[in-house]
Amino acid sequence: xxxxxxxxxxxxxxxxxxxxxxxxxxxxxxxxxxxxxxxxxxxxxxxxxxxxxxxxxxxxxxxxxxxxxxxxxxxxxxxxxxxxxxxxxxxxxxxxxxxxxxxxxxxxxxxxxxxxxxxxxxxxxxxxxxxxxxxxxxxxxxxxxxxxxxxxxxxxxxxxxxxxxxxxxxxxxxxxxxxxxxxxxxxxxxxxxxxxxxxxxxxxxxxxxxxxxxxxxxxxxxxxxxxxxxxxxxxxxxxxxxxxxxxxxxxxxxxxxxxxxxxxxxxxxxxxxxxxxxxxxx
Numbered sequence: 001x002x003x004x005x006x007x008x009x010x011x012x013x014x015x016x017x018x019x020x021x022x023x024x025x026x027x028x029x030x031x032x033x034x035x036x037x038x039x040x041x042x043x044x045x046x047x048x049x050x051x052x053x054x055x056x057x058x059x060x061x062x063x064x065x066x067x068x069x070x071x072x073x074x075x076x077x078x079x080x081x082x083x084x085x086x087x088x089x090x091x092x093x094x095x096x097x098x099x100x101x102x103x104x105x106x107x108x109x110x111x112x113x114x115x116x117x118x119x120x121x122x123x124x125x126x127x128x129x130x131x132x133x134x135x136x137x138x139x140x141x142x143x144x145x146x147x148x149x150x151x152x153x154x155x156x157x158x159x160x161x162x163x164x165x166x167x168x169x170x171x172x173x174x175x176x177x178x179x180x181x182x183x184x185x186x187x188x189x190x191x192x193x194x195x196x197x198x199x200x201x202x203x204x205x206x207x208x209x210x211x212x213x214x215x216x217x218x219x220x221x222x223x224x225x226x227x228x229x230x231x232x233x234x235x236x237x238x239x240x241x242x243x244x245x246x247x248x249x250x251x252x253x254x255x256x257x258x259x260x261x262x263x264x265x266x267x268x269x270x271x272x273x274x275x276x277x278x279x280x281x282x
Contacts, residue, residue, distance in 0.1 A: 011024060018039045018042055018043060019039075019043070021035075021039060022036060022039045022040075041241050041245070044245055044265055045084065045244070045245065047263060047264060047265035048245060048248040048249065048252065048265060048267070049084070049087060049088050049248075050088075050263070051248075051252050051260075051263055051265070051267060052085065052088070052089060052248065052251075052252065053088055053089065054257055054258060054259055054260070055251075055252060055255055055257045056089050056090060056093060056094065056125065057257075057258070058255065058257035058258050059093070059123060059124075059125060059255075059257075060090075060093050060123040061123075062123075063122035063123045064122070064123065064168075064170065064255075065119070065120040065121065065122060065123075065124060065168060065169045065170065066120060066124070066125045066126070066169075066170045066172070067119065067120060067125075067126050067128065067164075067169060067170065067171045067172070068085070068125065068126070068127050068128070068172045068174070068251060069128045069131045069133070069171065069172065069173045069174065070082060070127065070128065070129055070130070070174050070176065071130060071131065071133050071137075071173065071174065071175050071176070072174075072175055072176030072177065072178065072237070073176075073178055073183060073207055073214060074183070074187075074203070074204045074207045075178065075183050075186035075187055075190070075199075075204070076176035076177070076178040076183070076237050077176050077178070077237045077240050077243060077244070078129050078130070078176060079129055080240060080244065081174075081176070081243065081244050081247055082096060082127045082129055084244050084248070085127060085247075085248065085251075086127065089125070093123050093124050093125065094124070094125050094126075094127070095118075095120070095124065095125075095126045095127070096126075096127050096129060097115075097118045097126055097127065097128045097129065097131075098128075098129040098130065099114065099115075099118070099130075102114065111132070111135060111149070111152075111153060111156075112132055112156070112160055115131065115132045119164070119169065120169070132153075132157065132160075133157075133173075133221065133225075135149070135150060135153040136150075136153065136154065136157075136217065136220070136221035136225065137214060137217045137218055137221055140217050141210055141213045141214055141217055142203065142206065142210075154220070154221075154224045154225065157224075157225050158224070158225055158227055158230075161225075161227070161229070161230040162227070162229060162230070164230075165229040165230060170254070171230050172233065172250070172251060172254065173230060173231070173232050173233060174233050174235055174247060174250075175218070175222075175232055175233065175234050175235065175277075176235050176237040176243065177234050177235060177236055177237060178237050178238060179238055180208065180211050182238045183207065183208065184208060187200060187204055187205075187208070190204075222277045226276075226277040226278065231276050231277065232276065232277040233250060233274055233275070233276060233277075234274070234275055234276070234277060235247055235273060235274050236272075236273050242273065243273065246269045246270055246273045246274045247269075247274065249266065249267050249268060249269040249270075249274075250269040250274045252267040253267055253268055253269060
């Protein structure tokens with residue numbers, strides 16, 4: 001490769017934005033696909049986050065109440081998704097809910113009671129990193145609930161969500177779908193990274209051992225709780241960055257907020273990555 005086709009240090013030092021770096025790579029004719037792909041991701045992420053800020057302003061103005069539920073197996077990317085959603089939103093009208101295991105008092109309450117306290121106020125978006133659906137998959141798989149409690153939950157949850165729907169609460173339910181091989185790879189990466197090691201627990205290890213049991217209860221959950229007013233959205237998340245962008249697009253596509261059509265990025269999700277449960281089943 002001739003000298004003028006190489007990236008020189010002095011050229012890079014002059015750059016101030018990702019767009020300038022991308023243009024320089026193109027001008028030099030350098031094959032730098034991974035960098036270009038990463039730059040494109042961050043540009044799309046920024047564009048979609050700007051749209052989320054617009055959406056939040058509209059939700060506040062219109063006093064909408066929005067719940068975004070992230071469910072899925074361990075290491076599917078729930079926390080990473082939520083972080084990108086919330087990164088530039090106003091914390092005064094946005095909340096993250098990630099409840100610990102119930103206390104002895106909460107165990108004696110109606111199951112939904114502790115979640116009801118966390119529902120959004122007018123003008124607020126609430127993100128659930130796991131939700132009341134713990135009782136649909138994790139608890140029966142791990143033996144944390146009785147069979148009768150599990151059956152009662154499946155009967156009650158459609159009615160619970162229908163009451164919220166009738167009262168004007170918008171519920172978006174994502175199930176982040178990951179392959180067994182990719183999950184194991186992410187577990188291994190967590191154990192090797194001292195900053196992420198805290199995420200790995202004995203329950204995670206059980207997730208691999210009880211993969212088929214998780215799959216059974218997951219399908220039962222979809223069959224009993226996928227409704228027209230509160231559908232399940234399945235998201236393919238083996239490619240984490242792509243999944244984050246598509247989840248954002250789906251949320252944006254559900255609202256007719258101000259200046260929606262002024263963006264350069266597409267806000268329509270890819271139906272091959274984000275799809276309703278019944279479509280994925282067929």
